[in-house]
Amino acid sequence: MAGARMTAHQLQALLVNRLLRAHGGDGRAWRRAIGPVRVYDVATHPHCNWAVMPSGSIRENAAIERLCDGVRAEHPIVAG
Numbered sequence: 321m322a323g324a325r326m327t328a329h330q331l332q333a334l335l336v337n338r339l340l341r342a343h344g345g346d347g348r349a350w351r352r353a354i355g356p357v358r359v360y361d362v363a364t365h366p367h368c369n370w371a372v373m374p375s376g377s378i379r380e381n382a383a384i385e386r387l388c389d390g391v392r393a394e395h396p397i398v399a400g
Contacts, residue, residue, distance in 0.1 A: 327399050328357035331370065334395075335387060343383055353380045359400045368396040 326334070332354060339350045353376025360369045372388060374381040 325397060325399055326395060328359050328370065331391070331395060331398050332357050335384070335391065338387055339383060352376070354384055357398070359398055362397060368392050370398045
């Protein structure tokens with residue numbers, strides 16, 4: 321379902337699920353490391369309107385950033 325619009329909450333759940341599959345660990349810890357998905361106005365961010373500000377360990381943050389790079393290609397625009 322590439323390109324389908326999802327909510328910020330659904331996007332965070334997708335990120336957590338993919339991190340769990342790839343790296344294991346605890347879903348609650350990954351959700352905390354990812355933090356909230358910030359959604360911006362499409363008028364000012366037409367190519368990708370979301371971002372995360374990882375706050376985990378160096379290793380967790382690197383995994384989150386790598387994953388987000390790929391997920392942005394699949395889901396560049398999300399609903400608030």
